[in-house]
Amino acid sequence: NAGVTQTPKFRVLKTGQSMTLLCAQDMNHEYMYWYRQDPGMGLRLIHYSVGEGTTAKGEVPDGYNVSRLKKQNFLLGLESAAPSQTSVYFCASSYELGTSGNNEQFFGPGTRLTVL
Amino acid sequence: GQNIDQPTEMTATEGAIVQINCTYQTSGFNGLFWYQQHAGEAPTFLSYNVLDGLEEKGRFSSFLSRSKGYSYLLLKELQMKDSASYLCAVSTIYGGATNKLIFGTGTLLAVQP
Numbered sequence: 001n002a003g004v005t006q007t008p009k010f011r012v013l014k015t016g017q018s019m020t021l022l023c024a025q026d027m028n029h030e031y032m033y034w035y036r037q038d039p040g041m042g043l044r045l046i047h048y049s050v051g052e053g054t055t056a057k058g059e060v061p062d063g064y065n066v067s068r069l070k071k072q073n074f075l076l077g078l079e080s081a082a083p084s085q086t087s088v089y090f091c092a093s094s095y096e097l098g099t100s101g102n103n104e105q106f107f108g109p110g111t112r113l114t115v116l
Numbered sequence: 117g118q119n120i121d122q123p124t125e126m127t128a129t130e131g132a133i134v135q136i137n138c139t140y141q142t143s144g145f146n147g148l149f150w151y152q153q154h155a156g157e158a159p160t161f162l163s164y165n166v167l168d169g170l171e172e173k174g175r176f177s178s179f180l181s182r183s184k185g186y187s188y189l190l191l192k193e194l195q196m197k198d199s200a201s202y203l204c205a206v207s208t209i210y211g212g213a214t215n216k217l218i219f220g221t222g223t224l225l226a227v228q229p
Contacts, residue, residue: 004158042120042221043159043203058216090158102147102166105217107158 002026004108006091012114013081021076021111023091030096032074033058033105034066036087043090049074050096081115088112118142120220122204127226128194136189136223138204146215150178150189151203153222159203162189191225199227 004025013019023032034046045058047066055066063085065077074093078085092105119141128134140148147166151159165171165180165187177190191198201222207215 040221043205043217043219045216048216102164103215104149104161104164107160109158 004091004093004106006089006108006111008111009109010112012116013078014116015082017081018077018079019081019113020078021089021091021113023074023076023093023108024072025074025091025093025106025108026072027093027106028071029093029106030071031094031103031105032068033092033094034064034074034076035090035092036060036085037090037110038087046076046089081113083115086113086115118206118208118218120204120206120218122202122220122223124221125224125226127228128191130194130196130227130229132194133190133192134194134225136191136202136204136225138187138189138220140185140187140204140206140218140220142206142208142218144209145182146207146209148178148180148187149205149207149217150176150187151205153201153203155200162202194227196227196229199225201225 007022033048035043037043044060049055049068052071067075089111091108094103094105122138150162153159163178170179175192180187203222204220205217
């Protein structure tokens with residue numbers, strides 16, 4: 001049981017390049033999320049998905065796109081990278097919201113992205 | 117608007133007790149989470165409170181007062197491995213069918229010998 005995995009772990013891009021970050025989970029979770037974490041800013045939600053084939057915008061969606069073609073995978077794309085997108089990116093997943101409200105999010109190990 | 121406040125840094129001594137406070141102002145409150153994050157690693161779940169009161173789990177306890185918009189995480193018998201960032205996150209109902217976590221900026225705890 002690997003939990004939540006992310007690839008790649010590290011990446012350096014030049015301004016204007018594109019890339020895709022892959023998140024995979026083997027816990028059969030309905031919900032998946034992409035966050036970015038910057039010093040002094042805390043974790044901020046970029047996009048999220050409540051099920052296969054669905055995506056929605058979070059707090060800071062500009063410059064990013066996502067897709068959820070399979071339940072276990074959630075892809076984050078940067079079409080034209082900018083230095084402001086230098087950050088650590090975390091993927092997370094959770095069960096759907098139940099009556100208890102405790103749908104703990106399980107986080108992947110993160111991707112450190114630097115845009116020059 | 118949504119706002120979560122917690123101290124930026126704290127220092128404590130091995131074996132002691134430390135309390136990390138979190139105050140919040142959010143709409144659609146659906147519970148409060150505490151996560152632990154070691155440097156360079158992913159956040160990991162510590163506790164969840166949705167009702168007022170204290171939840172105890174081993175050396176860690178978490179308290180919630182919904183009327184005051186206040187929570188704290190209490191760590192007892194501190195160990196060196198407890199040196200980490202502690203993230204307060206409020207769960208808010210979003211669109212009626214899901215929830216969204218709003219994270220504070222985290223409290224960096226340094227445990228000294």
